[in-house]
Amino acid sequence: MTSKTHFDVIVLGGGLAGLTAAITAAETGATVCLLEIAPRALRGGNTRHTRNLRPMHASGAFPMEGAYDFDEYLDDLLRVTAGDTNHALAELTIRESNHALTWLQEHGVAFQRPLSGTLHLGRTNAFFLGGGKALVNSLYRFAVQLGVHTIYEATDIALNISGDRFVDLTYQQINNTHRISGKSLVTAAGGFEANLDWLEEAWGPAAKNFLVRGTPYNKGDILRQLLDAGFKQIGDAAQCHAVAIDGRAPAYDGGIVSRVDSVPLGIVVNNEGKRFYDEGQDFWPKRYAIWGRLIAAQTDQIGYAITDAKAEGLFMPTVLPPLKSTTIDDLAKQINIPADSLQKTIGEFNAATVSGSFDHQALDECHTEGLPINKSHWARQIDTPPYSAYPLRPGITFTYLGVAVDDRARVQVEHGNPSENIFAAGEMMAGNILGRGYLAGIGMTIGNVFGRIAGREAARHAN
Amino acid sequence: MPTNQTTAEAIRVMTICNACRYCEGHCAVFPAMERQTVFTQNNIDFLSNLCHQCGACYQHCQYADPHEFGINVPAVFEQARRESYTQFLWPTFMQPAVLHGGKFMATTLLLAISLFFLAIVGLSGMSKIFAPQVNFYNLMPHSVMAGAFSLSAVMVVVSWWMTLRRYWHSISLPSPGSIRMSTYRVALASALTLKNLDGGHGEGCYESGESPSLWKRRHHHLVLIGFVLCFFATLLGTFYHYSLNVPAPYGWLTLPKILGVTGGIMLLVGCAGLFWIKQTADQRLVSHDNGYGSSLTALLFLTSLTGLGLPIAKGTGALGFLLAVHLGCVLALFLNFAWGKFIHGFFRFIALLADEHQKTKKN
Numbered sequence: 078m079t080s081k082t083h084f085d086v087i088v089l090g091g092g093l094a095g096l097t098a099a100i101t102a103a104e105t106g107a108t109v110c111l112l113e114i115a116p117r118a119l120r121g122g123n124t125r126h127t128r129n130l131r132p133m134h135a136s137g138a139f140p141m142e143g144a145y146d147f148d149e150y151l152d153d154l155l156r157v158t159a160g161d162t163n164h165a166l167a168e169l170t171i172r173e174s175n176h177a178l179t180w181l182q183e184h185g186v187a188f189q190r191p192l193s194g195t196l197h198l199g200r201t202n203a204f205f206l207g208g209g210k211a212l213v214n215s216l217y218r219f220a221v222q223l224g225v226h227t228i229y230e231a232t233d234i235a236l237n238i239s240g241d242r243f244v245d246l247t248y249q250q251i252n253n254t255h256r257i258s259g260k261s262l263v264t265a266a267g268g269f270e271a272n273l274d275w276l277e278e279a280w281g282p283a284a285k286n287f288l289v290r291g292t293p294y295n296k297g298d299i300l301r302q303l304l305d306a307g308f309k310q311i312g313d314a315a316q317c318h319a320v321a322i323d324g325r326a327p328a329y330d331g332g333i334v335s336r337v338d339s340v341p342l343g344i345v346v347n348n349e350g351k352r353f354y355d356e357g358q359d360f361w362p363k364r365y366a367i368w369g370r371l372i373a374a375q376t377d378q379i380g381y382a383i384t385d386a387k388a389e390g391l392f393m394p395t396v397l398p399p400l401k402s403t404t405i406d407d408l409a410k411q412i413n414i415p416a417d418s419l420q421k422t423i424g425e426f427n428a429a430t431v432s433g434s435f436d437h438q439a440l441d442e443c444h445t446e447g448l449p450i451n452k453s454h455w456a457r458q459i460d461t462p463p464y465s466a467y468p469l470r471p472g473i474t475f476t477y478l479g480v481a482v483d484d485r486a487r488v489q490v491e492h493g494n495p496s497e498n499i500f501a502a503g504e505m506m507a508g509n510i511l512g513r514g515y516l517a518g519i520g521m522t523i524g525n526v527f528g529r530i531a532g533r534e535a536a537r538h539a540n
Numbered sequence: 541m542p543t544n545q546t547t548a549e550a551i552r553v554m555t556i557c558n559a560c561r562y563c564e565g566h567c568a569v570f571p572a573m574e575r576q577t578v579f580t581q582n583n584i585d586f587l588s589n590l591c592h593q594c595g596a597c598y599q600h601c602q603y604a605d606p607h608e609f610g611i612n613v614p615a616v617f618e619q620a621r622r623e624s625y626t627q628f629l630w631p632t633f634m635q636p637a638v639l640h641g642g643k644f645m646a647t648t649l650l651l652a653i654s655l656f657f658l659a660i661v662g663l664s665g666m667s668k669i670f671a672p673q674v675n676f677y678n679l680m681p682h683s684v685m686a687g688a689f690s691l692s693a694v695m696v697v698v699s700w701w702m703t704l705r706r707y708w709h710s711i712s713l714p715s716p717g718s719i720r721m722s723t724y725r726v727a728l729a730s731a732l733t734l735k736n737l738d739g740g741h742g743e744g745c746y747e748s749g750e751s752p753s754l755w756k757r758r759h760h761h762l763v764l765i766g767f768v769l770c771f772f773a774t775l776l777g778t779f780y781h782y783s784l785n786v787p788a789p790y791g792w793l794t795l796p797k798i799l800g801v802t803g804g805i806m807l808l809v810g811c812a813g814l815f816w817i818k819q820t821a822d823q824r825l826v827s828h829d830n831g832y833g834s835s836l837t838a839l840l841f842l843t844s845l846t847g848l849g850l851p852i853a854k855g856t857g858a859l860g861f862l863l864a865v866h867l868g869c870v871l872a873l874f875l876n877f878a879w880g881k882f883i884h885g886f887f888r889f890i891a892l893l894a895d896e897h898q899k900t901k902k903n
């Protein structure tokens with residue numbers, strides 16, 4: 078520990094947004110302190126689990142596989158958010174995303190062609206070589222080289238805000254309290270997806286059965302302090318990105334490997350053995366995000382994806398093998414749902430399938446007819462043992478509720494001017510641009526774009 | 541083949557990697573992993589030998605310690621590789637050479653040096669060995685040396701043949717003749733350039749931590765090229781001796797000498813470099829191998845050091861002793877060729893070949 082206690086810029090949180098802000102500020106010559114709550118080995122928040130970002134780009138030069146221009150990007154964003162976005166900030170993000178690749182490459186981040194199984198993203202998304210942790214390591218290396226003072230395991234950060242100005246803060250480290258002050262503060266401490274109590278406020282007791290796909294450290298402490306200090310909230314707590322994942326995944330940090338892609342190839346039942354939604358509505362990557370909510374709405378927040386032998390090998394391998402049996406009755410017993418009910422559901426489903434040619438890589442013609450809830454594609458009879466079941470739970474990826482910012486990343490006061498020295502970047506303010514829905518790679522894009530803006534503006538204010 | 545603890549752990553790790561795939565761009569292992577439909581002892585023997593121990597996938601793993609998955613591909617693959625060397629080694633009673641590589645080296649080295657010392661004493665007498673000598677063939681005739689090492693070479697080649705054909709078949713490679721020439725070419729190029737040590741971005745490997753470095757690759761190149769130069773120097777010397785009737789010692793400006801000295805120096809620098817890299821390596825990546833890995837580096841280093849010493853000791857009383865030590869090192873090195881770390885090169889080449897072969901078969 079150095080005894081330095083005053084900095085030009087203090088950054089809270091060391092994921093992509095915080096690191097980008099810290100590096101950008103340090104490159105202008107500002108003295109920067111970065112406080113990260115996690116120990117070094119678990120630094121990088123949810124950024125550690127990411128694999129790509131979505132930059133606007135004019136050509137198919139490596140690593141991109143085709144151009145993706147401003148208009149198309151904006152159309153996509155408006156479509157997924159159904160217009161729930163701050164237009165000016167959305168346009169700013171897209172325009173600035175044009176420089177994200179170069180910025181990251183200049184800071185040691187390497188890219189690769191799309192991972193297998195993600196070819197549909199090859200034109201729009203740039204994949205990090207080695208994934209998000211490789212990116213995190215590179216950026217920390219740069220930050221340290223630039224003299225950013227990095228403090229891990231900084232817990233219980235308490236902000237001292239006077240009016241709408243940041244004054245100083247205290248934090249704990251190994252049972253010692255430290256106080257540091259800064260001319261500017263960049264808040265980049267992620268969302269509150271790991272705070273099940275907060276989620277419960279919006280979701281009720283169901284939230285207790287959510288699995289957190291990312292870091293256990295994003296509890297929203299900093300966000301809460303900003304909101305309590307009177308800064309303007311954006312979005313609401315009931316909005317969150319939750320996908321259906323393997324119910325046996327770790328409670329935190331399960332990341333990408335907890336996915337179960339077998340849903341469109343079979344049926345999903347709740348614990349009464351009943352189907353509750355069209356499993357074949359669209360390709361899984363386009364639908365897995367609604368399934369988190371669908372399962373959250375079932376009793377005990379659990380569902381079971383059931384397939385037969387015909388589906389084997391057609392979806393991404395999973396970490397844990399499915400529960401398996403040669404009979405439906407025994408399978409029902411294993412997953413603890415009424416066997417007669419499951420038999421009935423499968424019987425009715427099988428009877429309702431119409432013959433057609435099956436193609437799991439296209440929106441094929443296999444569907445059901447006459448059921449209260451039909452399946453639109455990939456509907457084949459479930460009749461070939463062994464049968465498999467994957468338990469599914471809602472896995473929360475990130476939250477949308479955040480703090481409102483302006484185009485200089487300054488946090489907004491409910492009525493009046495923005496704060497002159499408090500800035501926000503990344504998931505804490507992503508709700509300004511992504512009010513709802515999801516566009517793969519937009520989270521990291523916002524993190525880098527607003528990280529650069531916040532770092533630049535924070536350093537400018539400090540000078 | 542029963543799956544042991546290491547294989548079980550390797551299968552667990554590969555199952556998680558195969559669901560994740562973030563490291564796909566780092567090396568050949570991950571794309572090869574994705575081609576396998578199930579993980580078995582056999583394809584772990586294949587995948588682990590394809591791994592070049594660059595460390596990238598460990599430093600970048602979102603599931604590494606302290607995550608409950610505790611993924612560490614290079615560590616488990618290093619262990620699995622060593623078990624594959626043990627398992628396929630011929631004759632099986634030589635397996636302790638892998639299990640206790642350091643002891644094996646020390647014992648063989650000591651015995652071999654003593655053997656040559658006694659041989660020199662026996663052949664030319666105690667008085668001659670410490671007397672100033674200009675030509676070492678006065679101490680030990682060329683025919684004896686050539687005879688001893690030819691015999692060892694035959695033994696080495698036979699055990700390679702037996703060991704490697706077993707490995708070859710176990711990883712489901714078809715007969716050598718049915719593999720395309722271009723497949724051999726590509727595999728050889730990957731082996732010689734150490735393509736898989738470049739991290740996938742060309743900046744090198746992560747053995748010593750989070751920053752990539754090209755030094756392991758460079759030092760390995762030095763060792764390999766140095767070795768090849770020394771090998772050719774020896775062949776050329778044999779050719780001079782028998783065909784041109786020009787016996788050693790050769791002057792500094794003759795071809796065998798130039799090749800030998802250049803090769804020897806490259807070996808010294810390269811081995812020292814590899815040793816230093818191993819010392820400074822991230823401890824989480826290396827497992828205790830009882831000196832197995834370092835024994836090859838040590839023997840190559842000692843052999844070139846004593847070899848380079850010979851012309852310098854010419855005309856002094858040290859020549860005899862140095863000769864015994866040098867020949868002892870060479871003999872111990874031959875034993876390492878057959879049963880020590882040296883075979884990693886062949887295993888890796890065969891794995892690279894299998895990888896290329898699977899790729900061409902798929903297309």
Ligand SMILES: Cc1cc2nc3c(=O)[nH]c(=O)nc-3n(C[C@H](O)[C@H](O)[C@H](O)COP(=O)(O)OP(=O)(O)OC[C@H]3O[C@@H](n4cnc5c(N)ncnc54)[C@H](O)[C@@H]3O)c2cc1C
Nearest residue numbers: 090092093094114122123124128267291503504518520521
């Ligand atoms: C499994 C998974 C996969 C994802 N994949 C992608 C993807 O491929 N592409 C994409 O664009 N987005 C992806 N996302 C979303 C993406 O992770 C986020 O949009 C992005 O990481 C946000 O960056 P950030 O810096 O704001 O937050 P984070 O990366 O989460 O960083 C926040 C940091 O703040 C620290 N912190 C939290 N609270 C405190 C506190 N009180 N005091 C101090 N420090 C604190 C945390 O420890 C953490 O290091 C994924 C998310 C998950 C969970």
Ligand code: SF4
Nearest residue numbers: 557560561562563601
């Ligand atoms: S080493 Fe880790 S990050 Fe890389 S593929 Fe395996 S599980 Fe994924």
Ligand code: SF4
Nearest residue numbers: 567591592594595597
């Ligand atoms: S250590 Fe390097 S070579 Fe081995 S599997 Fe990992 S990335 Fe590939």
